[in-house]
Amino acid sequence: MRPIFRVARATFHEAWRRRFLNGILVFAILIIGSSWVFAYLQPGAELQMVIDIGLGSIRFFGMLIAVFLGTRLIPDEIERRTIHTILAKPVSRAQFVFGKFLGGAGTVAANLLLMGIAFYIVFAIKAPQLQAQKPEDALIFAAMYSNIAKAILLSFFEIFLVLGIAVVASTLFSWVLSVIFTFVIYFVGQMSDFFQQLADPERGASKAAQILLGTIYRILPHFEIFDIREAILQGTYTPWTTILRIIGQGVAYLVVVLLIGYLVFNEREV
Amino acid sequence: MKPYKIIGWLVVIGLIGAICPLDRSVEYDRLVLGLQQPTPWFQIAAREGGGDKELAITGVTGVIVGAALGGFREVAASMLWMKTHEYWHKGEGLQAKALWIMRLVTLLDPHWLEPWRITAWHLAYNLYVETDDPAMRAKYLQMGVDCLKEGVSWNPDRYDLYLELGWTYFDKVEDFEEANKWFRAAMRYPHPDYVDRLVGHAYERMPDIPQALDAYDYCLKRDPHDGTAKGATLTIRERYLRPWHLTEAGDYDAALDAINEYVLAQPRSTLGLHMKGYVAEQAGRLRLAYDTWKLAADTSALDFLAQRKVVELGHQLGIPVEDTAQYLYMQRVGKEMKVTVPGREKLEH
Numbered sequence: 001m002r003p004i005f006r007v008a009r010a011t012f013h014e015a016w017r018r019r020f021l022n023g024i025l026v027f028a029i030l031i032i033g034s035s036w037v038f039a040y041l042q043p044g045a046e047l048q049m050v051i052d053i054g055l056g057s058i059r060f061f062g063m064l065i066a067v068f069l070g071t072r073l074i075p076d077e078i079e080r081r082t083i084h085t086i087l088a089k090p091v092s093r094a095q096f097v098f099g100k101f102l103g104g105a106g107t108v109a110a111n112l113l114l115m116g117i118a119f120y121i122v123f124a125i126k127a128p129q130l131q132a133q134k135p136e137d138a139l140i141f142a143a144m145y146s147n148i149a150k151a152i153l154l155s156f157f158e159i160f161l162v163l164g165i166a167v168v169a170s171t172l173f174s175w176v177l178s179v180i181f182t183f184v185i186y187f188v189g190q191m192s193d194f195f196q197q198l199a200d201p202e203r204g205a206s207k208a209a210q211i212l213l214g215t216i217y218r219i220l221p222h223f224e225i226f227d228i229r230e231a232i233l234q235g236t237y238t239p240w241t242t243i244l245r246i247i248g249q250g251v252a253y254l255v256v257v258l259l260i261g262y263l264v265f266n267e268r269e270v
Numbered sequence: 271m272k273p274y275k276i277i278g279w280l281v282v283i284g285l286i287g288a289i290c291p292l293d294r295s296v297e298y299d300r301l302v303l304g305l306q307q308p309t310p311w312f313q314i315a316a317r318e319g320g321g322d323k324e325l326a327i328t329g330v331t332g333v334i335v336g337a338a339l340g341g342f343r344e345v346a347a348s349m350l351w352m353k354t355h356e357y358w359h360k361g362e363g364l365q366a367k368a369l370w371i372m373r374l375v376t377l378l379d380p381h382w383l384e385p386w387r388i389t390a391w392h393l394a395y396n397l398y399v400e401t402d403d404p405a406m407r408a409k410y411l412q413m414g415v416d417c418l419k420e421g422v423s424w425n426p427d428r429y430d431l432y433l434e435l436g437w438t439y440f441d442k443v444e445d446f447e448e449a450n451k452w453f454r455a456a457m458r459y460p461h462p463d464y465v466d467r468l469v470g471h472a473y474e475r476m477p478d479i480p481q482a483l484d485a486y487d488y489c490l491k492r493d494p495h496d497g498t499a500k501g502a503t504l505t506i507r508e509r510y511l512r513p514w515h516l517t518e519a520g521d522y523d524a525a526l527d528a529i530n531e532y533v534l535a536q537p538r539s540t541l542g543l544h545m546k547g548y549v550a551e552q553a554g555r556l557r558l559a560y561d562t563w564k565l566a567a568d569t570s571a572l573d574f575l576a577q578r579k580v581v582e583l584g585h586q587l588g589i590p591v592e593d594t595a596q597y598l599y600m601q602r603v604g605k606e607m608k609v610t611v612p613g614r615e616k617l618e619h
Contacts, residue, residue, distance in 0.1 A: 041348035045382050052344035060342070193306065219286060224306075225296055231305050233381065242299040249292050256285045263278045 003091040004099040011073060011103020018072075021065055025111050028061035032118045036126040046130040048233045051144075054119040055151050055229050062112050062159040063186060069107060070166025071178045073100045074265070094262050097167070101258060104163050109156060116152040123148065140235045147232040150243050157250035158226035162186055164254050165221075168261035171268060188216075189223040221253045347379035358392070365397070376421065383430050386421030390414040390434065394442050398595070407595030408602055411443055432456035433465055440468070443596055444575040446475040463489070467498055474541065475575070477548060479506060479514040510545055522553030538569045540576075547579060556583055 015021065035053035039046035074097070077083040086096060127141070165185055169178035188195075199205050199213035225246050231238045300306050350371050357368035372389040379385070394414025398407050418435040425431055436452030439445045450472035456465050470485030483506055489499035509532045516525035526549055533542045543566035550559035560583040566576035574596040584591030 038345070038348070041352065042344065042382060043384055045344075045384070048382075049344055049348065052342065056342045056345070218290065222293065222296075225300065228305050231303060234304060236304055238303060238305065242296070242303060242305075245292065245296050245299060249289060249296055252285060252289045252292065256282055256289075259278060259282055259285070263275055263282075267275075 003089075003095045004102060007086070007091065007096055007099025008102035008106060011100050012106045015069055015104065015107035018069070021069055021107075021111075024061055024065050024068070025114065028057055028111075028115050029118045031057045031061075032115055033122060035119075035122060036130070039126070039130060047127055050123065050126055050130065051148070051232050052229060054122060055148070055155070055232070058112060058115045058119060058152060059155050059158065059227065061115065062108065062155055063162050065111050066104075066108050066159045066163040067166050067179055067182045067186070069104050070163040071170045071175055071182065073104050073167055074170050075175055075178075093266050097171075097261050097265050098258065101164060101167050101261075104167065105160050108159050108163055112152070112156055112159060119152070120148070143235060143237045144232055147228065147236075147238055150238055150240075151228050151232060154226040154228060154243065154246060154250075157247050157254075158223060161221055161223075161250055161254050161257065164257040164261070168257055168264065171261055171265040185220065186223060189220045191224070192217050192220055192222040193224060195220075221257075222249070225249065344379050344382070347375045347382060347385070350375050350378065351385060365392075365400075369393070369397075373417075376417070380421075380424035383421070383425060383428070386418060386425075386431055387434050390417040390421070390438065393417060394438050398442070404593050404595045404598050408598035411595060411599045412602055414438060415443070427459060429456040429459040429461035429465065432459075433461070433468075436468065436472070440472055440475075442574070443599060444475075444573075444578065445596075445600070446472045446575075450476065463493065463496075466492065467496070467502075470499065470502060474502065474506065474510075475544065477510070477514070477545060479510050482506060483511070505541075509542065513545060513549055517549050517552050522549060522555075525549045526553065526558075537565075540566060540570060540573060543569070544575065547576070551583075556587055559583055560587055560589065 032054050035050050035057070036046075038053055039049040042049040074083075077086065077100075083096075087093065091099075123145075127144070162182065166178065166182045169181045169185075172178065173181060195213050195217045197203065199210045199217060201210060205213065228238050228243075230236075354368045354371045354375065357364040357371070369389065369392060372385055372392070375382075375385045376389060391414070393410050397410045398414075401407060401410075415435065415438060418431055418438060421431045422435060432452050432455040436449045436456060439452060440449035443449075450469060453465060453469045453472055457469065466485065466489045470482050470489065473479075473482035473485055483503060486499040486503045486506075489496045490503065493499075510529070513525040513529040516522070516528060526546065529542065529546045529549060533539065533546055536542055543562055547559050547562035547566065550556075550562055560580065563576045563579040563583060566573050567580050570576070574594070577594045578596045578600065581591050581594055581597040583589075
């Protein structure tokens, strides 16, 4: 385990020195901090707008950070030839890949945490101003605070999965291609419900389309499951059992992705 | 292939297979808890693909695709909503485009109530007055009503759109039975006090005087200082309750005499004229009913019920009349105007 943590620690420190990632973080915090300004675009639904922009920004900018960080983690080591020094030490390829992922995950987690804190501050200040609180609303607000925490927790696992895909893609393709590949997987995964509906024979899908679209739906990670904004916007309480099931599914996909990464990277010439 | 690789790939396939049951339970939870995105992408795609190409607006598709992929549905809806205002107020034939985007906004964020309300208002009120053709007006009325009904189906647990729909029926279609139905639906959810009074107003205009009194009685029990309910109760008891009871008893002459007392004193009283027209119809004096409704219609340009009655009775009496939008709307939705006293059949048996 120790080599994994050493690689992870070095990766974490190195990631914080990447200026463009810090730039994305600063920009994200600015957007989140000013989300209440956009609230007035939706008269009658100002609070919903703050939540949508705030949580949407956490997911979106978190995804950008994960893609641009994840796709550089291993190629940079290969380009600088430092990978030879690392692998020459008693560090296996599996430990290297996993350590790199863990270091990246730590960086992404820290970024998400900062964005989450920024959003919580904005929400705590603006929510009472945007929605008049009657005594009977207290429960709804309590559910909202708890749901927001759950939404941020889920975005951690969503972004870890994106990071995993980006790391694996970088072991397969060039940098540009791996960035495109990760974006495509993310966006298509975001609309996996749509593929499921497309595969529905009631919508006139042919047998071949049913098999093809059904397979895409089964294989691709379902990123939309990590988005529980609708529950927050509607004031529906989301139980922990559901959250844990979603996290379980995210972790299972992550294991699959990292295993594929190991299998591919183990055979690769560096 | 090395054995560890074969095992590795088999594990990958096994894990993907193992995720399926977990995926099903998550899907079930999302469906039950309403966590799925409400945006009906298929409907949007159908509008985009099959819609009027002339109405298609550059950039709209991009915004929608961005919303779908980036997860900023509400932001995209707001951006498009601002565009609708721009088009609407520019005029110059851009109103159709504005409405086209408004409908997209309602689909993009169906839980945002404002677009449903405004879109229906533009249809049933603003486009309605843009044309003099009653058939077109009837069409716009129906589009407005249908828009609100669709909005209600997306937001069934909030009073707002029930009220809006009830008000459109009350104020624009003047189908008070439908208005009453939707006002009472709004009452099932947390709502402002005036909704309770609107139920009474709708009963009053149907007319169903005993039910109207019950509705105002409810308002007064809730708030004994409710001046509107108090005033309406006094007016009904003073002017309309007696004619109503006489009509129910089949003593139409006495009922007409009773209502005439007030119509003579206030010849332009809308409710008085409506009551008189109603009693005359029950008495089978269609010509008197026609004249009374005609007087009410001539008294107020916004008395759509009277105008509709004039058309209906005019057709029955063979008097040449011009169909009104509200009459044509009723024809469109296949609804016959009620000419019987509610509950009268019980008395007859």
